[in-house]
Amino acid sequence: MSDTESGRPRRALGPFDDDDVNDDDLLDDDDVSAEPSPSRAWTVTESEPSDADGGRTDEPEVSTPIPPPAPALPEPLQPPEAGRRFSAEPVADDAVAGAPRRSAASVSSPPHLDEAATPPVGVDATEGEPATTEGETAQNPRRRMMALIAAAVAVVVVLGVVLWLTVGRSGTTATPATTSPTASTTASESPSATPALLDANQLLTSADLARLRLKNTWTEAPPANGAAPTPACIELASAGGVSPDAEASRRFTGSADGGVLVQVAQAMADVQAATTAYEALLNQAGGCADAHLLGAYQIDGLADSATVLTTELSDGTRHTMLISRTGRFVGVIDAAVTKIPAVGVGALSRAAASSLARQCGNATGTCPSTPKAAATLPPATDPVGWLAWVDVPQLTPGEGKWTATDAKAPSLVGSQCEDVSLNKLPGTSESAHRTYLLTDDSKAPDGFGIDQAIYTFSKASAATAMAKTLDDNFKSCGDRTRTATVDDGGVTATGADGAKFTGTSYTVTQRISATKTVTFRVGVTAVGTRLVYLLANPSANFDFTDKAWEALVGRAAQRVTQYQ
Template sequence: MDEQDGPTPRRALPPRDEVPDTDDVLDGPDPAAHRRGAWSATSEPGGPAPATGGTPIPPPAVLPASEDAPARAGRRFSAMDLPDDEERPLPRRSALSPDATRAMSPRTPDPELDPAVGEAAQPRNRKRLVLGSIAAIAAVALLVAGIWWFAGENGPGGPRATPTPTIDPVATYLMQPADLAGVRPDTTWEAVTTATTLDAATPAPKCVTPVPELEAQPADTLVRTFSPTAGDAGGLLHQVETYATPEEATAAYAARVAQLGACERNTAWVQGGLDMEGLGDESTGATIVLQAGQPEYHSILVSRVGTRVNVVDATQATQAPEVAGLLAALNATFTRQCGDNGTCPSPSATIADGVPPAVEPFGFLAGVDVPRITAAAGEWRGTPVSTTVTAPGTRCEGVDLTQAPGASGAQQRTLLLQDDAAAPAGFGLDEVVYTFATPEEAAGFVATLAANFDSCAGRTATAEVARTGDLTGAGTGTAFVVTRQVDQAETRARFRVAVLAAGNHAIYLMANPTPEFDFADEPFHTVALRGAERLTQLP
């Protein structure tokens, strides 16, 4: 393209009022009725712990008493011998014998009249009484045992069911302080709050909110928060949602992942993704920083184990918690959860850096991929993807950006920074993605652009070009800062540019800062490489 020294338009960005709200929502209190309480986990350790929230777990249920009537006790018999000298009643005699005496009774011989009979009869009487008593007791015992046998396990009601053990869901499905032993070196953790019934005060993980449009809502939700007992401030929140079927849980998991990808907090800058292998049925995650007045760093993981969807939000004040330390805690927790359904953790489960969860429009930068310039102000909003390229470029590219040679197609999206009073009018990013037949062609196009930038100052006296870094990662390329005179009044424009090749695609990225309002080199390089990561999520 012929170089021109005439005036150059600053941007081809659409007016602010015409930009549709396709990315994040506004920061601040959510007016939605389902908003739960804010969770501040980075207060100084050692202070008094908040009272445990929610409804306490009821004690194990007690089985009802059996309705079977108890067996009646058998009659008792006394084996005690009567005294030998007791006067026993004689049998009734006829009135015709008034002078009858004891000796006349055929059942009771008189020992005085027959000493031999008296001496032999007394032991035999006692022996018969003892043996009779023993036999009676044995009969009663057999009777009681028979009643128990027929009225019990083998009675008309059949075998009785073994009581099902009562499961404590808090102890089974939620993380326990002992599970967190490896999260931070030499640090123990304590449970601060535990909720079994949600209300407005129940803490909630960042970026993830209830999904009222889901066809099936969770049958129950448990939430527990933890804090370290010593060392740097920090915290951890674990939320478990239980659904009726694995299919319902799968739909809820997908909704949670989409929420994490876009993050409803417009202050969030997603710094990276987390690839989780071997942890339950499905798992993913991301590390983010909330760019408020005081940055807050979070590692957020979403997992599904059978019918349960887990969200773990670990936070620190100065950097995101190391996710490798969470692996043991997740393993222990998911091993308890998979006891009734779901895939148990693998002994070789891993957590590693990866691409953040996908966000629409797939394949392009999102608002959460770009940092704020002013710490506590501004939000990024994007236009729909267009097949018409309108990016004006810097006039150092040396090619027509609207018709890249050899490209089979080109698409553009623009991100604009809003609600930052310090930002120049129309400040934002143009992203153009070119598609080529082969990776070699895409790499050749990027090499041509980089060479033209490097030589621009020699070809045009009004241009200054500084290479700020070589980019390697999901894509490879180069980043530049270009300053040019744009009119006869010597007005100068500043641009940040990055060009990358990723597979059979090439990315052209341009921002229009000023010397007073600009990205630092490293964050801009991170944004450019994120663009290459997003290309891997094209449908």
């Protein structure tokens, strides 16, 4: 109090509206008394005079007994700061302090009539030293600021430790974290689980197959005979030589054309294992003993590697089989129908894109963009470079088996139109010959088969020149022999990276008597430094179609590029 002010004591503020209360002036709700405010006056604790007054202030008289006094506060060294609850100013003789507001449990509130007097909150009754209360801490801006800073630092430290434990360790691959249930999980909040590496949710759906084949609806169906769905011509257990980390499969049936679609996907340990499995699956499908391999197609824009093979099995079903690898995942989709045409290569690739898009993230592989199909070489077979069983069609549905001799020096007679020695073709550096025989076909004539010879030249131009010589000789055979009739047709085939091969197929009919003829089918194609020659001996009632023979000549051209 300044020297110019009155000598009257400072008094507590009278009651005011709750809307004017500052929260900083209130203690926590737990410290608020539930008792009503007393209706009588109470005694203000005797305080020492300030240095300015130099005298003592007598205690005011009251008409009621005085409770035991609280311990006296120590004499302040300087005038009290704003916000202190006790006045250091002298109190006038006639001053009576009114009861303070009880809206906040102040240390200066009087006790209830039935309660024993207790020291103010925060004061040690035995030592008489004041203690810091929560109210005082809240009212001290400096303490509040320090408390806020300390809390902020603690939060930053905790967050830093959590982040370091989560992603701060170098040299690891990010994986979905496992979340286990905690006590805070409520009935409406189910704890999150680690996403499955590979499951049925990543496979094809009926909606994905809606445009696979016109007028055909595909419906998910249980596996036949309760066994896991298996694509044709493939043994999944032996693919790659190792077991997958996870596997998922699904089977669909079509509403028409006897359609059945099977999808199997496998998650391998790593990309290398998946690559090995992919090549093994491709070789299995490409060398299926029960299939005639019709075509092979490379699919770009679908996965890291993808190939479609079209085949016809001995039961007459036509299969369009997509084999793919994306990251560490490998998969097979086998779509089969009993009526031609087979499921389209492009249609199957586009449908598969939906499933592979759901797999590529977990597989850490290439995701689909716009799939594009292009004809390519079929998977190599053993022995490499020669026709395989899968290349030769069945002439009687469900019957027949092809066998072959080992490669040896040529021993050929030919169709009598070649006009050169097939056993020692001019300009060759080496040559070999195999014979394929058809057995177990009730309709095949005795000795029905195919001869294949491969001739190697020192230059590609020499091989091309010999092919041209043979072509001229076949076309002039009728005029030259007077006994032969020759029909020819052009052959084209596609190699690796879109390379084009050309050749010619010939049908030669030789009259051996006035009433008898013999027929030969011949094929000639030059690929690089090699020339391939094919010869078959059909009969009037047992023969290849023109289209099938032309396809076989084209396949021989593809195979010879794999020759070693």
